[in-house]
Amino acid sequence: xxxxxxxFLMLLVLVAGGYSGYEAQGHVFRSNFVQxxxxxxxxxxxxNGQAFNKDFDSQPFYATVTFTHDGRFIASGHxxxxxxxxxxxxxxxxxYFKENQPYSFDKETNTxxxxxRPDLADLVVKKNDGxxxxxxxxxxxxxxxxxxQPQIGPATVLLSNTTGADPSFVKAYVVNDGKSDPGxxxxxxxxxxxxxxxxxxxxxxxxxxxQLCLIGAVSTSITGDNGSSSAGRLGGCVGVNMSGYxx
Amino acid sequence: MRNKPVLLAVLAAAVFILGIxxxxxxxxxxxxxxxxxxxLEAVKTxxxxxxxxxxxxxxxxxxxxxxxxxxxxKTAALPVDSNSVFAVYNLGVKPSGVNCGADAYFKPGDQIxxxxxxxxxxxxxRDARAGETQNQ
Numbered sequence: 345x346x347x348x349x350x351x352f353l354m355l356l357v358l359v360a361g362g363y364s365g366y367e368a369q370g371h372v373f374r375s376n377f378v379q380x381x382x383x384x385x386x387x388x389x390x391x392n393g394q395a396f397n398k399d400f401d402s403q404p405f406y407a408t409v410t411f412t413h414d415g416r417f418i419a420s421g422h423x424x425x426x427x428x429x430x431x432x433x434x435x436x437x438x439x440y441f442k443e444n445q446p447y448s449f450d451k452e453t454n455t456x457x458x459x460x461r462p463d464l465a466d467l468v469v470k471k472n473d474g475x476x477x478x479x480x481x482x483x484x485x486x487x488x489x490x491x492x493q494p495q496i497g498p499a500t501v502l503l504s505n506t507t508g509a510d511p512s513f514v515k516a517y518v519v520n521d522g523k524s525d526p527g528x529x530x531x532x533x534x535x536x537x538x539x540x541x542x543x544x545x546x547x548x549x550x551x552x553x554x555q556l557c558l559i560g561a562v563s564t565s566i567t568g569d570n571g572s573s574s575a576g577r578l579g580g581c582v583g584v585n586m587s588g589y590x591x
Numbered sequence: 592m593r594n595k596p597v598l599l600a601v602l603a604a605a606v607f608i609l610g611i612x613x614x615x616x617x618x619x620x621x622x623x624x625x626x627x628x629x630x631l632e633a634v635k636t637x638x639x640x641x642x643x644x645x646x647x648x649x650x651x652x653x654x655x656x657x658x659x660x661x662x663x664x665k666t667a668a669l670p671v672d673s674n675s676v677f678a679v680y681n682l683g684v685k686p687s688g689v690n691c692g693a694d695a696y697f698k699p700g701d702q703i704x705x706x707x708x709x710x711x712x713x714x715x716x717r718d719a720r721a722g723e724t725q726n727q
């Protein structure tokens with residue numbers, strides 16, 4: 345009887361240890377922009393640079409990207425400070441979401457709250473003068489990537505209804521390398537005809553040297569340019585110099 | 592026998608640490624390894640499809656409505672239209688929807704990269720020529 349109890353207790357200890365170890369994965373993030381949420385999680389969104397959204401008269405356009413401390417990519421997104429169609433529409437397009445509207449923006453706290461959306465409940469996004477930030481409330485799968493500069497050739501836009509979960513893929517082709525004026529923009533051509541509204545902020549990745557590289561975030565929706573039946577759809581895309589942000 | 596509680600405590604600690612290790616590995620596998628593998632696999636599959644649409648070669652002739660390029664000894668004429676995108680490294684891009692002939696951007700001898708769908712050039716891209724500094 346005593347032996348059985350001992351074995352049972354050891355099993356409990358094993359499970360407790362296993363749970364602790366399992367929980368340690370994906371929970372603890374580290375950043376130079378640290379917020380402590382809950383008991384032990386630290387969260388981040390990097391404000392990684394400033395690009396310009398040509399749709400809004402060269403107003404500052406902040407792209408953000410989220411990594412775990414070990415370089416796992418979680419999400420990308422951007423602010424939309426120069427929105428002319430809705431002054432409250434600050435936090436546009438948190439990456440990895442197929443649908444990014446409508447959601448509420450609190451002017452007093454500068455907070456965009458997705459919590460009323462069950463599928464987006466893992467993420468709260470905060471906009472301040474430095475850009476768009478986020479707090480991830482629950483562990484996310486994330487994907488290991490490194491940052492890279494856009495290179496001419498195939499690329500992929502990741503889309504998902506839930507952050508970091510089972511993204512779908514949109515074929516794309518990088519036309520220029522992001523070095524042309526205004527410097528941090530590059531253009532994507534989509535060979536398959538498609539109109540995907542609300543994908544702004546979605547991450548764009550390329551395979552470089554066999555590794556996945558995050559090269560930017562979509563700045564507008566993927567839309568047809570003139571409604572013709574020909575292939576080659578254009579979507580604006582912001583390519584942000586993110587080198588050096590993972591240390 | 593007097594050491595039994597101590598032994599039990601040590602055993603419990605060891606089991607706990609073992610559990611942490613196992614749980615950490617399980618978490619790593621679920622949150623890191625599997626997403627990485629599945630995403631890489633999906634992107635590579637997609638790249639295989641997209642890569643077949645990319646042609647690299649030298650321009651043989653360029654006109655307003657088509658461009659002829661040579662790739663690995665084979666010559667192919669690629670029609671272009673207003674939806675084709677022309678790009679020159681670091682100089683400029685003619686976006687889709689703008690009416691402009693391929694001969695305004697390309698000339699015989701240029702090394703180009705073409706993104707082709709159904710025999711039509713969706714994108715034509717080249718590096719800047721020596722001394723070329725202005726946007727096309």
